[in-house]
Amino acid sequence: MTTSLITTPLAPELLRGALEVERTPHGLLPHRLPARARAQCADPQLAMVESQPSGVRLAFHTAATVVELDTLPTKRVYPGMPPRPDGVYELLVDGVLTGQATAVGGGHTLTIDLAAGATAHHTGEPVTLRFADLPNRSKHVEIWLPHQETTELVALRADAPVEPATETDRPVWLHHGSSLSHGSNATRPTGIWPAVAAARGGVELVNLGLGGSALLDPFLARTLRDTAADLISIKIGINLVNGDLMRLRAFGPAVHGFLDTIREGHPTTPLLVVTPLYCPIHEHTPGPAAFDPEAMAAGHLSFRATGDPAEVAAGRLTLSVVREELTRVVTQRAADDPGLHLLDGRLLYGEADSAELPLPDNLHLDATAHRRVGERFAKRVFGADGAFRGA
Incomplete structure (x- = not known):
């Protein structure tokens, strides 16, 4: 029997490691620099890398055994170069790596032609990631986002309620x-x-x-x-x-x-x-x-x-x-x-x-x-x- 999943509204409180969270037509886009800093530099390189969520993760408490995350990544393509590997999402339970996934078959594409110095952006659709067989108990869950793949968060679902893990006793x-x-x-x-x-x-x-x-x-x-x-x-x-x-x-x-x-x-x-x-x-x-x-x-x-x-x-x-x-x-x-x-x-x-x-x-x-x-x-x-x- 398939258990129905509960949708948890995405909110900045679910994220750690981001200094600012932008609401987009699709969901949430984590930023590692605040808008006031981004406004002071028009360098497209900086705009790209600060939106890549290195160190950014979802953090929550739940007893769920199944968690689904809909994401809209931006994949980079360099003509003439070998394809870049898809960004990896990692799920940790109480600090222990428990699952990995990649967003394959969807997402935006950013083509960067190094020889011509030109870029092109092509829109795509969200991808659903599924983490199953998680321990059936109350636990602290983190989902680390790909460190070099700009990622919009579209939806979060689980088979048990999810509460943001806003507290931490760690420096x-x-x-x-x-x-x-x-x-x-x-x-x-x-x-x-x-x-x-x-x-x-x-x-x-x-x-x-x-x-x-x-x-x-x-x-x-x-x-x-x-x-x-x-x-x-x-x-x-x-x-x-x-x-x-x-x-x-x-x-x-x-x-x-x-x-x-x-x-x-x-x-x-x-x-x-x-x-x-x-x-x-x-x-x-x-x-x-x-x-x-x-x-x-x-x-x-x-x-x-x-x-x-x-x-x-x-x-x-x-x-x-x-x-x-x-x-x-x-x-x-x-x-x-x-x-x-x-x-x-x-x-x-x-x-x-x-x-x-x-x-x-x-x-x-x-x-x-x-x-x-x-x-x-x-x-x-x-x-x-x-x-x-x-x-």
């Missing part, structure tokens, strides 16, 4: 970084390194890892300032180098200003600055990064550094230069700010890791490296001697 960890923090090349949403670290550290993650967009933007600093958090970390450097958007003269003062703004809202909150992870193409060679045409001709996405190392003396940034300057700035400030800490990103992923687990496209971690970085971050930062110890 809130607010993290900002680049595509590495966003989760590029990770294969599932709880496999991105910040999610791995959050699970091991016993904290609630709010992930502001924004692919290509960790650029010391003032609106991002104000977002961090205005977001409630018990712990804050920022990973700075790789996007400034591979975007070639700043010189050394501007970089130091910009870091100071970014930290000043965060401290306006969080004067004593533990604040960790993470320097860049190891990335061979940009250790000593400035940006900009560019697509590798030979790799693209072979149907593989890869990057190369196009700057001239000789121009470092004139202020061009490399990862080595960024680490040195971040160390100087944080050391200077920490004399008057005992809650400010520094972590060398090479302790999370260094030269030896690069030899063992090379970056598949010369910029991004693979799934195994994401887990390694998350585990190391948890041990170093949430451990007995870490910046977030006692969290």
